[in-house]
Amino acid sequence: MAVYPWVYRNLIRHTDPEAAHRLAVAAISVAGRVATARGLLRATVGHLPAPHSGDVGRRSPHIGTRVLPGRLGLGAGMDKDATAVLGMSALGFAFVEVGTVTPRPQPGNEAPRMWRLIEDEGLRNRMGFNNQGVEAMVEHLRDLRSTRPGRGVVVGANIGKNKTTPEEDAAEDYRVCARALVPWVDFIVVNVSSPNTPGLRDLQSVDHLRPILEAARRGCEEGTVRRMPLFVKIAPDLGDAEILAIVELTRELGLEGVVATNTTIDHDLGAGGVSGAPLRDRALEVVSLVARHLGEDQTLIGTGGVADCQDARRMLEAGADLVEAFTAFVLEGPTWPGRMNRELAADTSR
Ligand SMILES: Cc1cc2nc3c(=O)[nH]c(=O)nc-3n(C[C@H](O)[C@H](O)[C@H](O)COP(=O)(O)O)c2cc1C
Numbered sequence: 221m222a223v224y225p226w227v228y229r230n231l232i233r234h235t236d237p238e239a240a241h242r243l244a245v246a247a248i249s250v251a252g253r254v255a256t257a258r259g260l261l262r263a264t265v266g267h268l269p270a271p272h273s274g275d276v277g278r279r280s281p282h283i284g285t286r287v288l289p290g291r292l293g294l295g296a297g298m299d300k301d302a303t304a305v306l307g308m309s310a311l312g313f314a315f316v317e318v319g320t321v322t323p324r325p326q327p328g329n330e331a332p333r334m335w336r337l338i339e340d341e342g343l344r345n346r347m348g349f350n351n352q353g354v355e356a357m358v359e360h361l362r363d364l365r366s367t368r369p370g371r372g373v374v375v376g377a378n379i380g381k382n383k384t385t386p387e388e389d390a391a392e393d394y395r396v397c398a399r400a401l402v403p404w405v406d407f408i409v410v411n412v413s414s415p416n417t418p419g420l421r422d423l424q425s426v427d428h429l430r431p432i433l434e435a436a437r438r439g440c441e442e443g444t445v446r447r448m449p450l451f452v453k454i455a456p457d458l459g460d461a462e463i464l465a466i467v468e469l470t471r472e473l474g475l476e477g478v479v480a481t482n483t484t485i486d487h488d489l490g491a492g493g494v495s496g497a498p499l500r501d502r503a504l505e506v507v508s509l510v511a512r513h514l515g516e517d518q519t520l521i522g523t524g525g526v527a528d529c530q531d532a533r534r535m536l537e538a539g540a541d542l543v544e545a546f547t548a549f550v551l552e553g554p555t556w557p558g559r560m561n562r563e564l565a566a567d568t569s570r
Contacts, residue, residue, distance in 0.1 A: 224553025237334040245304050252307025266312035266558040269565050284449040286374045286406050290314030290561030295523050295544035296378035301352045302360040309373040312558025319378030320411050323396045325353035342496030343547050348416040349380050354400045361404035376407040391435035398439030402448050410436050413455035413482035415493040426465045449476035456481035456502045467513045477519035480506045496547035500525025511539020529563045
C-alpha cells in the first residue's frame with residue numbers, strides 16, 4: 221500500500237487543511253532552494269526524461285517555444301506567490317502555473333475557506349485570491365531566474381483582478397499584472413473563472429472578455445518584445461454556447477489557447493468551488509468541446525480531476541495537449557507528479 225495516501229486519509233485529514241497546505245508549500249519551497257535536497261528529489265521521485273531540445277513539433281509537449289519534459293504541470297492556486305517553483309519542478313511537474321496574482325496584495329476571504337472532501341476525493345475552496353501582489357511575485361521570479369536551474373523551469377503566471385477593483389476597471393488589473401510578469405515567465409493565463417471573487421465569472425461573457433484579453437495582450441507587448449503565449453482559463457459551469465463563443469474569441473485574438481477548467485460551483489456543499497474527482501466528468505466534457513473548435517496551432521491545457529494516468533490519457537485523447545492537476549497532488553503526495561509524467565512519457569515513446 222502506498223504510504224502517503226494512507227497518511228493523508230488517516231492523519232493529515234485531522235489537521236486544518238489550510239495550515240497543512242501552507243506547511244507543505246513551505247517545505248517544498250525549502251527543498252527546492254537547497255541544492256542537495258533538490259538534486260536528491262530530482263534524481264529520485266522527480267526524475268523525468270530529458271526533453272528533445274529544439275524539437276517543438278506537434279508530438280513533443282511544448283508551450284510557445286519552450287519544450288517540456290512531460291505533459292503534466294501544476295495547476296494554479298497552490299504556489300500563489302511563486303515561492304516554491306524549483307521544489308515543484310524537482311518533484312516532477314513538467315511546468316508550474318503560479319498565482320492567481322492580483323496587482324495589489326490582498327488577504328482573500330475569511331477562514332475557514334478550504335475543506336477536504338475525503339470520501340469524494342476532492343477539495344472545496346473559497347480562498348478568494350489571497351496573494352502578496354504582483355510586485356512580490358516579480359521579486360520571487362527575479363530570484364528564480366537569476367539561477368541556472370531556475371531559468372530551466374517552464375513557469376506560467378495566472379493573473380486576476382483585485383476584489384476591490386470595480387468591474388469597469390478590471391481590464392487594467394490584467395494589463396498591469398501581464399506587463400510586470402512577462403519578463404519572468406513563459407506564459408500568462410487570464411483567470412476569469414474563479415468562483416470566489418464576486419462578479420469575476422461574469423467577465424467570461426465575450427463582451428467583457430474581449431477588452432480584458434486585449435488589455436492583457438497589451439500588457440505583454442509593453443513588458444517584452446518576445447511573443448508571450450496568452451491563455452484564458454474557463455469555468456466548467458458555462459453553457460456550451462458560451463464556451464464556443466470564448467473559443468472563437470481566442471482564435472480571433474490569436475491567443476495561445478485555453479485552460480479548461482477551473483473549480484465547479486455545481487454542488488450543494490456550501491460556498492466555493494469543488495475540485496478533484498467530482499469535477500472530472502464535466503472537465504473532460506469541456507476539454508472535448510473546446511478541442512473540437514480550437515485552432516490547429518492553439519494549445520489546450522486540460523485540468524479537473526486528473527488523478528491517475530488513465531484520467532490524464534482521457535484528457536489527452538479528448539484533445540488536450542497538456543494536463544494540469546492540483547487536488548490529486550494533495551491526495552497522492554510528493555511522489556505522484558514524477559510518477560505520472562514518467563508513465564505518460566512511456567505511452568508516447570511506444
Ligand atoms: C485550494 C485551491 C485553490 C485554487 N486556487 C486557484 C487560483 O488561485 N487560480 C486558479 O486559476 N485556479 C485555482 N484553483 C483551481 C485549480 O487550478 C484547478 O483548475 C482545479 O482545482 C481543477 O483541477 P484539480 O481537480 O486537479 O484540482 C484552485 C484549486 C484549489 C483546490
